[in-house]
Amino acid sequence: MRGYFAPLLPGAADYRRLPRTWRSDLVAGITVGIVALPLALAFGVSSGVGAEVGLITAIIAGIVAAVFGGSNVQVSGPTGAMVVILGPIVAVQGPQVVPLLSLMAGIFVLIAGVLKIGRVVSYIPWPVIEGFTLGIAVIIFLQQVPAAFGVSPGPSTNTLVAVVEALPTVAWPVTATAIATTVAVAAIMVFLPRLNRHIPASLIAIIVVTIVVTVANLPIDRIGQLPSALPAPTFPAVTLPLVATLAGPALTIAALAAIESLLSARVAASISDTGPYDADRELVGQGLASVASGFFGGMPATGAIARTAVNLRSGAQSRLAAIIHSLVLIAVVYLATSAVSLIPLAALAGVLMITAIRMISRSTVRSVITASRSDAAVFVGTAVVTVSFDLIIAVGIGIAAAAFFALRTLAASGGVHREEIRESPQPGDEEIAVFRLDGALFFGAADRMVEEINLISSVSVVILRLSQLQVLDATGARVITELVQSLERRNITVLIKGIQERHLHVATRVGVISALRHQNHLFVDLPAAIEHARSHVRRTRAQQSGAQGHPS
Template identity: 70%
Template sequence: MSKATASLRALLPGKADYAMLGRSWKSDLAAGITVGIVALPLALAFGVSSGAGAAAGLVTAIVAGLVAAVFGGSNVQVSGPTGAMVVVLAPVLATHGLAVLPVVTILAGIIVLAAGVLKLGRAVTYIPWPVIEGFTLGIAAIIFLQQVPAAFGVHPGHSTNAAVAAVQALGTTSWSTLFWPMVLVLIVAAIMVLAPKIHPQLPGSIIGIVVVTVLAQLAGLPVTRIGQLPHALPVPALPPADPAVLGALLGPALTIAALAAIESLLSARVAASISDTGPYDADRELAGQGLASVAAGFFGGMPATGAIARTAVNIRSGAQSRLAAIVHALVLIAVVYLGADLVAQIPLAALSGVLMVTAARMVSPATLRSVIGSTRADTVVFFVTAVITVAFDLIQAVEIGIVVAAFFALRSLVTSSGVHREELPGPARDGDERIALFRLDGALFFGAAERLLERVGGIRNVSVVILRMSQLQILDATGARVIAELVTALERRGITVLIKGIQERHLALARRVGVLDSLRHQNHLFAELPPAVEHARSHVRRSRQALDDGTSRG
């Protein structure tokens, strides 16, 4: 079997995906039913908010949720339409019209699929831990804030920002509409908190939703329900492929694909960190999410991503295998064809209670203490990422978080690097004052190279400079070029430069950039310090002898 064939087979489902099914099928069924009920209003709401319509949101949750569950790289990831995708998709539909929805969805899916096949999934591993935790905290805050309108029995605010919309919604609150939704939220939250204490396998979210739905129906409470649902799925169809349209949609498709890839990988990584259901395969996750969006596009759906909110509900409800996410999609299918009228009576406040408790559970106090108690730089990165996630955009938050983390990492590297003048080893000899020995430590790269020029370039009253490079751990092209320029400048002033201990891994770079060519003689490169010092002393003696001879002849 060729390496390429083996790589492709690794992206396909296998028996190992369901190794735990014999022990976990009961909890998986319960989790799938729970997350299916929770996903229903979210799918409808995200479809409407994007401009694609409620049916598109529901189709995405069903088709993409099922495909991603089977082909994705996480055992507990639940996929479908998300709030972040709505923010990116809505302007595209507003500009190009609803007819381009299946085309841009399929294009984005193909791009994400290609990223998985090309093994680009591990790129998320370069995202620092404080950025991941800040992203998670921000997502939890958004999930909680998004539930405020339903919890208070009011309409959402007009802003697309969850925090602003929550404040706008609270401004319209009245006691006549506030009381009963809040009661239902509190009942659901209490049941979800208490049920696991009675028995770990009790599905608190399902029990809570059933209890408050029955209460609302029997008492005729004035609370908002889910409302009318579509009764059938569309027939799959191949969208028209107009070259002009494809060209115009390529840019938006790339943006959507980037969001889908990052959000899905981060969601899978967060899921792996809060559950003990095994690691995730990043490349397979991308391939699965790409296939999910392609499939959703053929049904007229939206681009799909791994959904942190639904994934968290899935995990907290006891999911152990892919069966839970598959059941979640089957529940939504059953709702469309069998139970649309019944599910329509569930109060939105009940679902708000489920998501509020889920959001609160996503934030671990122990993790918060670990991040805040680590370093000042990591704390700053954590809070910057969290604030930007809530205030602006998920992708921007991750990007800015990485930039801030990179800034602190570079600053740390610059601080750890150093240029130190040392005494020559052994007993002092006459003429040693004409020899300067410098030790280069840490990293010599573009952010720290100027320090070498400032520290060594201004040396005076010496005949020989020894650059001790054996302790240099990192050397980039800029750092190597600075060494070459320094050697050339010192040699031009009549100061002989000797280099000692350049590491084997840096030797090729030093040769290409010109460090070795800048030396006066190839014998001025030494592997050990004693021969370099002895050569420097002999050079000083010869220089003095030449000076004395010239003086006597004069």
């Protein structure tokens, strides 16, 4: 049991490189902490639970996931995808259920890690992932439109509908101030990195517009009062009916947290030399992070690819960088909450709008769209369903669609080809039909592939060449069995040549071998099978000649 759990727990090896990397980790941690501050505040506000909840989540989840997670450089906290799911739940159930929701979702993710099913994310097709990302980016952008216009979102749980419902409530000059603030933040975030890409543009943008709005005393909504200390951990209020009500949303959040965290960790491992990631341990760490966040009144957390990328670009080499990022945010709570409370909500909307736009890679979209029609259909379909309905439903539909197209392609790769007997042709060869089965013979292609063979006539022997068959499942084996039985009932002898060792078990179990007229009708090479077929034809012709010479 100890050997099973040991890989899922922190160890001294996590910090082996620290004596050589602590300086770069310190710089990276401070940098990503500065970048994470506006995002944490914005995601908290956007989800409906408040800026302080986003900040608490970034602190608590960031530390716990850094210590217990399976990636050396992953930075965790509130993310846009989580906001997309939480928004409708908060609108219906209220913000008071979020800590319990975080606790429940964290337990589900933790169980997935303990059961070691982390590698399942590798089975999600690339077009599904990109379509999912595009859909999330569109939703995040749409969610900020009401704040950018200085109004509250509409009552609908559908983001697009809520935006349409909010627009008639705009009021000038508040709307003009909000739009100007949003545009100013966006402009600074776009143009400042062109001067120096290491400048924390989002933080600079928020500081500048906050100073201008405060000095000019412009009419605009602010974040408002924030706590000047971290809250004490408490167990969320829980009742059985509430747990039953939140079970479905918690599973959805857990699935999203697992998928997003593992994708982020995988991307981080692929673009850095900081070592591989452990998928199962990452789930354990993310599960514990959401559980801890719930105890402190926070929201569910995931690995954040944007902050993780900043961490890597800033030189992070170990977990210390993510831990320092949380310490920077703690310093903000204890030293700067009065200043943070003055930030306009429209400024946070500008940050998230630019963040959403940057989530979409034009080159990636072009690659997916032009790869193939099926990939383009899966990509677009996943994005549309994500925006229109639900994130997890979108992933499920996307995977199902990708599987359908993959099966169709696999089925099309299979084929049946009749071959001529070219070597030393002999009389009677016209009564022998040799068929080569290629590719895949499985439930999606079996009937189509054997249809041609079943229609054969004017032959007395059929040789089935199976050596080129790459895929054979139980359905395919059953179809071969029925084919052999059908031909034998028509007095056509069936010989099987070259069945692969890996297919022999299923062929034997399903009845392919027993359907043959004789066990000797199974051959390893083609010449032996052809010679046996010729002897059968000669014997049959001799019997027919004898019967004609001795009429009854």
